[in-house]
Amino acid sequence: MPVDGDAPVYGQTVCVTGAGGFIASWIVKLLLERGYTVKGTVRNPEDPKNGHLKELEGAKERLILCKADLLDYESIKLAIGGCDGVFHTASPVTDDPEKMVEPAVNGTRNVIIAASEAKVRRVVFTSSIGAVHMDPNRSPDVVVDESCWSNLDFCKNTKNWYCYGKAVAEQAAWEVAKEKGVDLAVVCPVLTLGPLLQSNLNASIVHVLKYLTGSAKTYANSVQAYVHVRDVALAHILVFESPSSSFGRYLCAESVLHRGEVCDILAKYFPEYPIPTKCSDEASPRAQPYRFSNQKLKDLGLEFTPVKQCLYDTVKSLQEKGHLSVPPRREETVVSHY
Ligand SMILES: NC(=O)c1ccc[n+]([C@@H]2O[C@H](COP(=O)([O-])OP(=O)(O)OC[C@H]3O[C@@H](n4cnc5c(N)ncnc54)[C@H](OP(=O)(O)O)[C@@H]3O)[C@@H](O)[C@H]2O)c1
Known part of the structure; x- marks a missing residue:
């Protein structure tokens, strides 16, 4: 089973769309480490926010x-031309319907059609838990897995345009891939955290940052699923390399936590920050985590990083990249992280 660190795959060229983004940068990093040649699409190669890509090991060559x-x-076709595979990760990440839906859906169609013309071996599409779990009619006993799909009417009615866009984009990916005979595999990550390679912040990292800066005074009475960015990147590569992943859908999740549990973990490792201790809705019963299965990725050899490590790595990275100041610790509050 090929896992991270195994023998490099020399000679193959693959395209990664939106290469400068949080998840895509990690996919590019792991692909370069495995010996692939990578064509990474960016909207502006000269923008300093993509500078980190040039510093990755193997990038010069x-x-x-x-x-x-x-x-x-035409620009997508040029980038995908001559490639053995495509990792389609680029997407707007916003709830603004004008900015979200068309690039997510028509952009995905463009990528699959270009992949078909280039006769690539496989396309791996980055979908989302947003395309999987938004369904108010799902019983709490149901195990959320790759058979689940978000309810589009519910997404529309609740104006959750990000989830709507991701679900429709994934549907378009399956439809066009079948029509054009393109081998497709889909990874559906949950909220992704971990070290940033890029210098700017992305939306999922802000989810944690707000609990450390004092901007969130309370935490919501809700649950969220989490996964480490390195595991998400590796999941993409495993499903690209594994013959059995053809036309497979993979839920990429490590655990589901209540926001209160997230704040407790952060407070244990980083007591120097003003982390909320109260729920914004203490009158209602505490929201319960849903059950899920990540067995399909485990079967491909993925060993998920525990969420505590994921939260720890995120905060350390925010400090290292200058997004979070490091207040002095009182001696008695110092804890080791393991
Ligand atoms: N982070 C998460 O928690 C999470 C969870 C599940 C799924 N996902 C999915 O994972 C993917 C990456 O997310 P991320 O968190 O890494 O986001 P990110 O850091 O915001 O990266 C998004 C990338 O998409 C590119 N992009 C957006 N619109 C584009 C367009 N019209 N043409 C070309 N490129 C475009 C952006 O390029 P510019 O830099 O030029 O704007 C950026 O490189 C997305 O598909 C997202 O839906 C993310």
């Missing part, structure tokens, strides 16, 4: 940055 926009078919 095997990373080509291609200027491409998802809605510009």
Whole structure:
């Protein structure tokens, strides 16, 4: 079973869309470490926010940055031309319907059609838990897995345009792939945390940052599923490399926690920050975690990083990248992280 650190795969060229993003940067990093040549699409190769890509090990020899926009078919076609595979990770991450839906859906169509013309071996599409679990009619006893789909009417009615866009984009990916005979595999990550390779912040990291800066005074009475960014990147590569992953869908999740549990973990490791201790809705019963299965990725050899490590790595990275100041610790509050 090929797992991270195994023998490199020399000679194959793959395209990663939105290469400068949080998850895509990790996919590029692991692909370069495994010996692939990577064509990474960015909207502006000269933008300093993509500078970290050039610093990755192997980038000088095997990373080509291609200027491409998802809605510009010719630019996507040029980037995918000559590739053995595609990792389609680029997507707007927003709840603004104008900015979200068209690039997510038509951009995905463009990528699959270009992959079909280039006769690539497989496309791996980055979907989301947002395409999987948004269904108010699902019984709490149901184990959330790859057979679940979000309810589009519910997403629309609740104006959750991110989940709506991801679900419709994934549906479009399956539809066009079948029509064009493109081998597709889909990874559905949950909220992704861990060390940033890029210098700017992305939406999922802000989820944790707000609990450390004092901007969140309380935590919500809700649950969230979490996964480490390195595991998400590795999941993409495993499903690309594994013959059995053809037309497979993979839920990429390590655990589901109440926001209160997240704050407790953060407070244990980083007591120097003003982490909320109260729930915003103490009158209602505490929201309960849902059950889920990550067995399909475990079967491919993925060993998930525990969520405590994931939260610890996120905060250390926020400090190292200068997004979070490091207040002095009182001697008696110092804890080791393991
Ligand atoms: N982070 C999570 O918790 C999470 C969880 C589940 C799924 N996902 C999915 O994972 C993927 C990456 O998310 P992320 O958190 O890494 O987000 P991110 O850091 O915001 O990266 C998104 C990337 O998409 C690119 N992009 C957006 N619109 C584009 C367009 N029209 N043409 C070309 N590129 C475009 C952005 O390029 P620019 O830099 O040029 O804007 C950026 O590189 C997305 O598909 C997201 O839905 C993320």
